[in-house]
Amino acid sequence: MRADKKKVTRLLKTARGQLDGLLKMVDDDRYCIDISNQLMATMAILRNVNKEVLHAHLNGCVEEAFEKGDQHKKISEIMEIMDKLAK
Numbered sequence: 001m002r003a004d005k006k007k008v009t010r011l012l013k014t015a016r017g018q019l020d021g022l023l024k025m026v027d028d029d030r031y032c033i034d035i036s037n038q039l040m041a042t043m044a045i046l047r048n049v050n051k052e053v054l055h056a057h058l059n060g061c062v063e064e065a066f067e068k069g070d071q072h073k074k075i076s077e078i079m080e081i082m083d084k085l086a087k
Contacts, residue, residue, distance in 0.1 A: 003056035011049045018042040054081065 001008075019042060025035050058078070065074040 001053065001056070002060035003053045008049055008052055011045050011052075015042050015045040015049070018045065 018038060022035065022038050022042065025038060062071070062074045062078065065071050
């Protein structure tokens, strides 16, 4: 992985902490809107992690593949990711 591992790890640990908090909120029968807000915050963190990983992939792995003339596989991978993101 070419992404900033410290940044990715920090964000994932934050998301994990928020998920633990969400489980407690559900167990405590907290207000639905509070749970929803926390869910959206967690999803935003995960989107940011994914963006970080994909940017690093494009700037590293894909760029390297183009330099080596092996871009077809990487283009296919990017298209698959784009399809998943569009869902």
